Amino acid sequence: MADAVKSTNITWHEAPITKEDRERMNGHKAVVLWFTGLSACGKSTLAHAVEKALYDRGCRTAVLDGDNIRHGLNKNLGFSPQDREENIRRIGEVANLFVQAGVIAMTAFISPYRADRDKARSLAGDAFLEVYVKCDLDICEQRDPKGLYKKARAGLVPEFTGISAPYEEPLNPELVVDTGKETVEESAQKVIELLKQRGVIV
Amino acid sequence: MADAVKSTNITWHEAPITKEDRERMNGHKAVVLWFTGLSACGKSTLAHAVEKALYDRGCRTAVLDGDNIRHGLNKNLGFSPQDREENIRRIGEVANLFVQAGVIAMTAFISPYRADRDKARSLAGDAFLEVYVKCDLDICEQRDPKGLYKKARAGLVPEFTGISAPYEEPLNPELVVDTGKETVEESAQKVIELLKQRGVIV
Numbered sequence: 152m153a154d155a156v157k158s159t160n161i162t163w164h165e166a167p168i169t170k171e172d173r174e175r176m177n178g179h180k181a182v183v184l185w186f187t188g189l190s191a192c193g194k195s196t197l198a199h200a201v202e203k204a205l206y207d208r209g210c211r212t213a214v215l216d217g218d219n220i221r222h223g224l225n226k227n228l229g230f231s232p233q234d235r236e237e238n239i240r241r242i243g244e245v246a247n248l249f250v251q252a253g254v255i256a257m258t259a260f261i262s263p264y265r266a267d268r269d270k271a272r273s274l275a276g277d278a279f280l281e282v283y284v285k286c287d288l289d290i291c292e293q294r295d296p297k298g299l300y301k302k303a304r305a306g307l308v309p310e311f312t313g314i315s316a317p318y319e320e321p322l323n324p325e326l327v328v329d330t331g332k333e334t335v336e337e338s339a340q341k342v343i344e345l346l347k348q349r350g351v352i353v
Numbered sequence: 354m355a356d357a358v359k360s361t362n363i364t365w366h367e368a369p370i371t372k373e374d375r376e377r378m379n380g381h382k383a384v385v386l387w388f389t390g391l392s393a394c395g396k397s398t399l400a401h402a403v404e405k406a407l408y409d410r411g412c413r414t415a416v417l418d419g420d421n422i423r424h425g426l427n428k429n430l431g432f433s434p435q436d437r438e439e440n441i442r443r444i445g446e447v448a449n450l451f452v453q454a455g456v457i458a459m460t461a462f463i464s465p466y467r468a469d470r471d472k473a474r475s476l477a478g479d480a481f482l483e484v485y486v487k488c489d490l491d492i493c494e495q496r497d498p499k500g501l502y503k504k505a506r507a508g509l510v511p512e513f514t515g516i517s518a519p520y521e522e523p524l525n526p527e528l529v530v531d532t533g534k535e536t537v538e539e540s541a542q543k544v545i546e547l548l549k550q551r552g553v554i555v
Contacts, residue, residue, distance in 0.1 A: 251415075
């Protein structure tokens with residue numbers, strides 16, 4: 152803004168509304184809850200359960216998942232390593248825009264590469280909470296709600312995480328939940344406890 | 354979700370929190386205010402002035418502009434017609450994500466092509482309010498806060514809107530403000546009045 156004073160036709164205003172202003176208005180901190188894990192591990196289900204619990208507490212939230220990202224913002228991306236990287240890069244940037252807007256942003260994507268998740272973490276800094284939604288591959292494969300594992304085993308879906316493409320487990324996530332052993336309610340409660348411990352909600 | 358009932362390991366929940374739920378919580382509707390106009394016409398300044406007025410009323414808002422988009426989400430895009438199209442496509446998608454989250458999203462980009470703006474409109478439907486931030490080219494060029502017009506006239510900035518690239522005026526915007534004749538406060542007040550007329554705020 153330093154050069155703006157040259158202008159005689161624009162009134163320059165005080166600083167825009169900050170993230171802190173919005174957090175004060177909302178009564179909670181703004182963070183990214185980054186859910187990562189295999190296909191069918193329950194990321195979106197968990198994110199929506201957490202969102203319901205947060206809504207009931209009056210919190211402002213947004214869930215970014217395949218339903219609203221892969222068919223919209225990232226519909227021009229496929230599943231090659233390069234496209235997966237760009238997919239996660241964009242999601243990290245959008246999650247951070249929500250954080251700047253004072254919102255608890257929840258992302259529910261396989262996000263199989265550690266390096267890509269770490270880049271998203273570096274954007275959000277302390278506001279990044281990685282939740283590893285752990286679930287044994289055989290349980291995910293048994294669930295197979297969209298029949299994708301079956302197709303992947305038959306070679307009909309290329310580069311399928313866990314079958315023909317790698318999943319790199321988080322080394323040091325803020326939270327691990329195991330949806331093969333816990334109910335959705337139990338996993339969601341653990342996320343809520345994490346948010347309390349970190350001072351995001353009271 | 355129809356095929357989800359096959360799973361025996363996941364508890365499937367009620368529908369996620371809707372846009373209408375969030376609007377109810379926020380006490381206002383969620384819309385896109387799409388500010389379009391020449392470089393230095395005052396789009397970002399106006400958007401931030403409107404945001405301040407809305408914040409003071411307790412509204413949830415987000416401003417998307419060059420500061421947070423061109424250096425982040427869209428840093429891999431240039432200024433060719435193709436890249437401008439993809440730039441605006443992504444912004445339209447992100448604005449719509451904010452609307453789904455119950456937020457009044459304000460976008461402040463030149464967005465010179467009518468077809469690209471109309472695509473953004475088609476995403477948001479009735480929730481899209483186009484604000485043409487009109488300002489005579491010679492006034493914009495006189496302001497020139499970043500020295501870009503000078504560089505463009507010298508041929509140092511290719512494809513500069515208004516000089517060496519086209520700007521297609523909106524044919525039927527929801528609002529026109531003229532920042533060459535009005536103060537920022539006057540233009541912002543017109544936007545607030547538009548939001549009242551449309552039932553976005555009370």
